Amino acid sequence: MKKVLYLGIAALAIAGCSKYAADGWYGYPDDYAMEGVSGRMEGDGGYDGEGGEGQGHSGEAGVITAAEWNDLDNWAFWGNLMTMEGSTNEQDPEQSTPNYAQYRYYWGLNTGSRFAIKVKDSAGKPVPGAKVELKDASGSTIWVSVSDNLGLANLWADVFTTEPQTVLGSCTVTIDNVAQEGNPVATSFSEEARINEYTVAAPSLSNNVDVAFIVDATGSMGDEIDFLKEDLMDILNRVAQLQTDKKLYTGAVFYRDEGDDYLTRVQGFSDKASDLVNYVKKQDAGGGGDTPEAVHSALEAGLNKLQWHGNAYSKLAFIVLDAPAHKDHQGVIASLQKSISAYSKNGIKIIPVFCSSYSKDCEFMCRQFAILTGGTYVFLTDDSGVGGEHIQATVGDYQVEHLNDLIVRLITSYIS
Numbered sequence: 505m506k507k508v509l510y511l512g513i514a515a516l517a518i519a520g521c522s523k524y525a526a527d528g529w530y531g532y533p534d535d536y537a538m539e540g541v542s543g544r545m546e547g548d549g550g551y552d553g554e555g556g557e558g559q560g561h562s563g564e565a566g567v568i569t570a571a572e573w574n575d576l577d578n579w580a581f582w583g584n585l586m587t588m589e590g591s592t593n594e595q596d597p598e599q600s601t602p603n604y605a606q607y608r609y610y611w612g613l614n615t616g617s618r619f620a621i622k623v624k625d626s627a628g629k630p631v632p633g634a635k636v637e638l639k640d641a642s643g644s645t646i647w648v649s650v651s652d653n654l655g656l657a658n659l660w661a662d663v664f665t666t667e668p669q670t671v672l673g674s675c676t677v678t679i680d681n682v683a684q685e686g687n688p689v690a691t692s693f694s695e696e697a698r699i700n701e702y703t704v705a706a707p708s709l710s711n712n713v714d715v716a717f718i719v720d721a722t723g724s725m726g727d728e729i730d731f732l733k734e735d736l737m738d739i740l741n742r743v744a745q746l747q748t749d750k751k752l753y754t755g756a757v758f759y760r761d762e763g764d765d766y767l768t769r770v771q772g773f774s775d776k777a778s779d780l781v782n783y784v785k786k787q788d789a790g791g792g793g794d795t796p797e798a799v800h801s802a803l804e805a806g807l808n809k810l811q812w813h814g815n816a817y818s819k820l821a822f823i824v825l826d827a828p829a830h831k832d833h834q835g836v837i838a839s840l841q842k843s844i845s846a847y848s849k850n851g852i853k854i855i856p857v858f859c860s861s862y863s864k865d866c867e868f869m870c871r872q873f874a875i876l877t878g879g880t881y882v883f884l885t886d887d888s889g890v891g892g893e894h895i896q897a898t899v900g901d902y903q904v905e906h907l908n909d910l911i912v913r914l915i916t917s918y919i920s
Contacts, residue, residue, distance in 0.1 A: 583693025607868035617661035630655030641674035650851025726789035759802035764791030799829035803843035826859040828866035853879035
């Protein structure tokens with residue numbers, strides 16, 4: 505049963521934080537609230553860092569609850585987080601404020617320079633599948649994206665730098681290799697998206713839709729893998745019934761970590777839902793043992809080992825996880841940067857599904873993945889009454905749904 509949670513809009517003030525941790529506001533049971541923000545860090549957060557078997561969901565289909573928050577549609581809210589420096593008051597902890605600005609470049613990904621693009625045809629209809637490029641004053645390509653079913657694409661400058669390097673007012677846009685007139689207007693962190701519209705001829709696309717599930721299969725993910733076993737066939741059948749003009753291809757990447765019995769396992773794309781469902785039913789949770797996992801390897805496998813259709817109408821990658829990447833391991837940040845750029849260039853939207861965890865840095869990692877690839881952020885909630893506690897997302901008002909309904913809604917919204 506759906507319900508709407510109204511989390512209350514207050515001033516940008518914090519109440520009840522007991523202590524600030526250098527790597528994030530977590531590990532303490534106190535609550536805090538800021539304007540339009542929900543946020544609570546739990547010390548255990550339902551995460552089993554020792555590679556256990558999860559929290560023991562009932563196995564009943566349609567039970568797990570979740571919510572969606574789209575930072576691209578709430579840009580000023582995201583900007584407030586990315587510029588919120590925070591402060592620590594040891595004498596009066598209730599007067600402390602969280603330092604969300606630390607996450608602005610925490611994962612080597614900077615969302616500070618956004619160009620929001622809408623591509624339409626001469627009749628004003630959205631144009632999906634157009635290759636949209638952002639170029640600097642010298643004509644060098646900075647970022648590449650692909651317009652979605654609503655004709656929307658987002659381009660980014662200075663994604664991999666901490667300091668501005670591009671003269672934003674001198675940038676130009678190329679669509680399907682045709683230079684567009686004028687200079688697009690960038691959107692700052694302090695405002696909602698300023699849309700740059702372009703009119704072009706629509707490219708030829710197939711009716712294929714590629715949907716991949718990239719799943720953390722370490723020990724704490726037993727509940728989520730059980731969810732896929734119980735609900736995946738229902739999800740895919742419902743999507744197929746709602747989108748009769750599309751041909752749905754599904755595949756999967758299951759991943760663990762270095763030193764486990766495997767790093768990644770891949771089920772290639774198939775137009776038979778039963779192929780994916782039968783594959784998922786053979787998977788289980790195990791390994792892990794420390795908090796970070798091989799997220800970068802999973803993203804690489806999703807790009808290189810799945811055969812994405814070049815002219816597909818839509819491409820979606822749900823990454824289901826409860827732990828961040830190994831930020832401090834050599835080459836991981838570079839790998840994440842390369843992968844996120846490639847997902848955007850190939851028009852693959854990343855839709856993270858963040859599960860039981862105490863890791864605030866993982867939440868912001870997931871949200872940056874979604875922002876830079878045109879996706880959206882999904883997080884589990886405690887409303888189902890089963891499983892362990894989930895970290896409270898630092899977002900505004902949101903609607904709680906059953907996770908299977910939410911996934912169906914998102915897939916259909918991106919492929920309609």
